[in-house]
Amino acid sequence: MQKIKVGVIGCGMVANSYLNTLQKFAHVEFGACADLMQERAEQVAAEYGFQRACSVDELLAGDDSDLVLNLTIPAVHCEVNLAILESGKHVYSEKPLGIKLEEAQQVLAKAKEKGLRVGCAPDTFLAGAQQQCRQLVESGAIGRPVAAFGAVSGHGPDAYHANPHFFYEEGAGPMLDQGVYVITALLPLFGRVKTVSARAQIGVTDRTVLTEQRFGEKIEIKTPTHLVCALECEEGGMANLMISWEIWASKLPNMEIYGTEGTMRLPHWNNYQSDFDLFTKEEGGGDWQNIETDRPYVGGSYRGLGMADMAAAIIADRPHRASGERANHVLDIMEGLVRSAREDKPIEMTTPYDRPELFAENVQEGEIDHLL
Ligand SMILES: NC(=O)c1ccc[n+]([C@@H]2O[C@H](COP(=O)([O-])OP(=O)(O)OC[C@H]3O[C@@H](n4cnc5c(N)ncnc54)[C@H](O)[C@@H]3O)[C@@H](O)[C@H]2O)c1
Structure with a gap:
């Protein structure tokens, strides 16, 4: 089976939820992980069997991550997302894609320029x-x-x-x-x-x-x-x-x-x-x-499911569901709401949104459709 090598930048509190989910999928393998606090990266690497813990620059320069999970704090999501794309790797970001719509759009534009994918929580x-x-x-x-x-x-x-x-x-x-x-x-x-x-x-x-x-x-x-x-x-x-x-x-x-x-x-x-x-x-x-429901991915935490779907989508060459474009529309709405209150007026949305495809009904735990 073709596998996607996953890297992680930001090994704080939410990392465990993601990695517990991702380790259930046979098409995902763990490459490198990094954090500003080296000991956090080392702990995650040891616990989940990453090939190495390293600095952010080393992770980006290496070839042991095809798709990088950005689990840093919101204020740096945009700069980290851009750096990941600049290094030639796909990115899956914790929400929001950037703290402003302008930032999220920079990330989407960079991905387009580089021919890479952007995915984003929530999934x-x-x-x-x-x-x-x-x-x-x-x-x-x-x-x-x-x-x-x-x-x-x-x-x-x-x-x-x-x-x-x-x-x-x-x-x-x-x-x-x-x-x-x-x-x-x-x-x-x-x-x-x-x-x-x-x-x-x-x-x-x-x-x-x-x-x-x-x-x-x-x-x-x-x-x-x-x-x-x-x-x-x-x-x-x-x-x-x-x-x-x-x-x-x-x-x-x-x-x-x-x-x-x-x-x-x-x-x-x-x-x-x-x-x-x-x-x-x-x-x-x-x-x-x-x-x-009798469908899978319920009854626990499955943060990271959107990334597992994205990895499968890369292999199957089809669109991924937790897309950056979807996250961009969500951010447009959230920013619009905060702005509407501040400026005391309704705000028109400027971004597109298309419904992602539903999962096939026969998907079981640990599976993603299109890989069945
Ligand atoms: N904690 C939760 O329950 C939870 C749930 C859902 C989503 N999230 C989201 O996940 C993201 C991370 O949250 P968290 O709770 O894990 O925070 P955290 O503070 O526990 O961890 C963030 C980690 O990122 C590292 N970091 C920060 N800037 C970095 C940089 N430039 N390069 C490398 N590493 C960097 C920090 O050193 C830290 O270890 C946030 O966007 C948050 O909104 C958190």
Whole structure:
């Protein structure tokens, strides 16, 4: 079997989730890994069997990585993505592709110039239950989708992340860090977004780090932490989203979609949940049904599935699903929402979006279609 050699730049907290997923795929092998903190790269190399741990420059100069996973912090995603492409390797980036649309577009332009591919998280829309929801919607299970509701209702990473500062920088915040999942889940169901509007604020202004290493350090907040958003889609649907890190507890649904014939309560947008709820209108009422998917990639963390698909797509010479163009449209929407609140006006989207192909129904855990 042809294999794709994967390199990693950035061996922090999220690296384990990716590598646990990627090691399930026979068409992926681990080449080199690098981090500004050499000991982190060495630890990851030892744990996952990389051929070597090295500096970023050494990784880029080497020929033991065809496709490089960028797991650095958002502020440097663009420069690292550009350096990977410049070195002649494909890139799969953690979200966002850049902290500004302008940056993401530079990355896409560089890939085009070099004839290389760009992929980008989130890949949660590839999870089995999300795939099944889309197939049901496309087969008319709720009629024509009319509206959607989505919520991020948390209190931020202050209490669980060792280094929460970057989450409050431009290019992060609840919108770019978590709203990104809600919008990613929405697009395959509702299609391209045309116009966005939002209001935003910062509620709690005196946050401190609550985890051990940097306990008590003050966090500077440079991005809105509560956004109320309206999205209008080209195909006619509308969504209202509440994206917030000002909420200690909530019983709101994470995401629901409303159609002319029913309602779907979607799986959680970020955790590869295996079940969802479907309400179908019937004469005299209707009923809720809980559906447990029998498709793979649910019930755990499968971060990296989009990259496994990209590696398979390189081998099979077909488009990959978690594409940079898709991430670019998501970023356009997120940036538009933050800008709409700041400038007090609706913002028109400028980027294209095409729905990626659904996974084949017969795909099993550890497989990607087109390689079957
Ligand atoms: N932690 C999570 O639960 C989580 C979940 C989903 C997505 N993400 C995303 O993953 C990315 C990384 O998050 P994390 O939680 O692993 O952060 P982290 O701070 O734990 O790790 C980031 C790593 O990148 C390294 N790094 C930074 N700049 C670099 C550079 N220029 N070259 C080489 N290495 C560099 C750092 O030394 C660090 O080891 C972020 O974009 C984040 O939004 C994180």
